[in-house]
Amino acid sequence: MDTPTLARHYPAHLARCQAIATEALVAAEADHLVISAGLEHYAFLDDQTYPFRANPLFKAWLPLNRHPGCWLIHTPGERPVLLYHQPRDFWHQPPADPAGYWTEAFDIRVIRDPAEVAQHLPGPAERSVLLGEGVEALVPGAQVNPQSVLHVLHWHRAVKSRYELACMRAANERAAPAHRAAREAFLEGAPEYEIHLAYLRACGHTDDELPYHSIVAVNEHAAVLHYQHREREPAPRRTLLVDAGADVGGYASDITRTWTAGDGEFADLVGALDDLQRGLCAEVRAGVAFGDLHRKAHQRIGQLLKETGVIRLDGEAAAAAGLTRYFFPHGLGHLLGVQVHDVGGQQADPQGTPAPPPEDYPKLRLTRRLEQDTVVTIEPGIYFIDMLLEELQASELAAEVHWPVVERLRPWGGIRIEDNVRADAGGHENLTRAWLP
Numbered sequence: 488m489d490t491p492t493l494a495r496h497y498p499a500h501l502a503r504c505q506a507i508a509t510e511a512l513v514a515a516e517a518d519h520l521v522i523s524a525g526l527e528h529y530a531f532l533d534d535q536t537y538p539f540r541a542n543p544l545f546k547a548w549l550p551l552n553r554h555p556g557c558w559l560i561h562t563p564g565e566r567p568v569l570l571y572h573q574p575r576d577f578w579h580q581p582p583a584d585p586a587g588y589w590t591e592a593f594d595i596r597v598i599r600d601p602a603e604v605a606q607h608l609p610g611p612a613e614r615s616v617l618l619g620e621g622v623e624a625l626v627p628g629a630q631v632n633p634q635s636v637l638h639v640l641h642w643h644r645a646v647k648s649r650y651e652l653a654c655m656r657a658a659n660e661r662a663a664p665a666h667r668a669a670r671e672a673f674l675e676g677a678p679e680y681e682i683h684l685a686y687l688r689a690c691g692h693t694d695d696e697l698p699y700h701s702i703v704a705v706n707e708h709a710a711v712l713h714y715q716h717r718e719r720e721p722a723p724r725r726t727l728l729v730d731a732g733a734d735v736g737g738y739a740s741d742i743t744r745t746w747t748a749g750d751g752e753f754a755d756l757v758g759a760l761d762d763l764q765r766g767l768c769a770e771v772r773a774g775v776a777f778g779d780l781h782r783k784a785h786q787r788i789g790q791l792l793k794e795t796g797v798i799r800l801d802g803e804a805a806a807a808a809g810l811t812r813y814f815f816p817h818g819l820g821h822l823l824g825v826q827v828h829d830v831g832g833q834q835a836d837p838q839g840t841p842a843p844p845p846e847d848y849p850k851l852r853l854t855r856r857l858e859q860d861t862v863v864t865i866e867p868g869i870y871f872i873d874m875l876l877e878e879l880q881a882s883e884l885a886a887e888v889h890w891p892v893v894e895r896l897r898p899w900g901g902i903r904i905e906d907n908v909r910a911d912a913g914g915h916e917n918l919t920r921a922w923l924p
């Protein structure tokens with residue numbers, strides 16, 4: 488990670504967080520915003536906690552995502568307060584003293600228990616907004632997670648500061664060698680479990696530090712959109728689909744590559760979808776309605792399926808008839824940031840007016856028009872999913888499909904190619920291809 492770059496851009500990022508927080512307080516008619524870093528969760532009847540996931544509203548401010556029990560307090564016009572949780576706990580390693588480029592911007596106060604937040608409120612609880620999970624009892628009388636505040640914060644998350652963009656470029660840089668290592672392990676005959684370990688080793692993450700549960704899918708498993716297992720037994724090598732990212736400063740990359748062992752019809756289809764995906768990335772720019780790009784993706788995937796001999800209809804007709812949805816059942820992409828599926832994609836404005844997905848594409852997570860420095864994923868796919876193919880076979884569209892071709896391609900599972908792309912007024916920046924061509 489290029490720390491001087493992050494240090495240089497951090498003050499402007501923090502100023503933007505403060506401006507947005509002030510706008511949110513106006514919406515809630517309150518004076519203080521109090522954001523929990525998150526609390527540990529214990530498993531039922533157990534003394535073991537679940538892996539900690541920081542409150543995204545907290546880690547959007549500063550790079551602390553392994554710090555349960557901390558708090559941020561924002562009061563317009565004042566230096567932000569960080570309540571830094573350092574429990575006196577000899578059973579665990581308490582967090583080290585705060586250090587780094589961000590520390591000088593905060594009034595940092597050490598607390599031993601998250602409940603101490605009540606003693607640090609700058610004003611009456613009734614004038615405070617609390618953001619977090621399971622925090623109601625800690626500040627009685629405060630507004631907790633009011634929608635008016637969440638709408639404002641979620642809306643602005645789509646547009647990234649220079650600091651955030653630096654984190655996201657670095658998160659792509661970190662994941663790229665891991666994708667290459669996964670491919671090498673696959674080509675050497677490793678099973679999914681070993682491929683996953685190769686990925687972790689190459690990016691230096693533990694499982695818990697990944698921004699999301701990696702998808703490591705060999706052969707038919709590539710047809711399971713969110714395949715969650717790791718097969719221990721080696722399989723004959725056909726396809727590897729890896730959907731996995733890395734974390735820098737709490738920001739995620741979200742990258743998918745599909746590799747094949749050897750040439751042939753399916754490898755050609757992978758290459759053609761890769762070209763198609765690059766074409767879609769090239770159309771990302773400020774002002775584009777993401778829903779329009781999603782529709783284009785369906786038409787082009789339809790045309791590719793026709794050229795491959797899978798279907799009889801032309802691209803536009805296949806998309807209009809709903810035929811492409813059987814092969815590409817998810818959205819073209821989503822917002823990306825401190826959460827891998829970042830929030831606010833179906834909002835029309837900071838007030839929270841809903842912008843629901845179109846009726847024919849209910850899975851589309853992002854319906855907004857892209858702005859300068861919005862970061863999205865572009866992830867078209869083509870899959871041979873047993874359940875959907877059964878439905879297709881029973882539908883009136885069955886006659887538009889060349890079933891012998893489907894049967895031939897089915898053992899390869901599916902393809903997804905996913906990059907992280909920034910919208911710009913004059914074009915786009917591909918954060919992923921810079922490191923992983």
Ligand SMILES: [Mn+2]
Binds near residue numbers: 821866
């Ligand atoms: Mn994605």
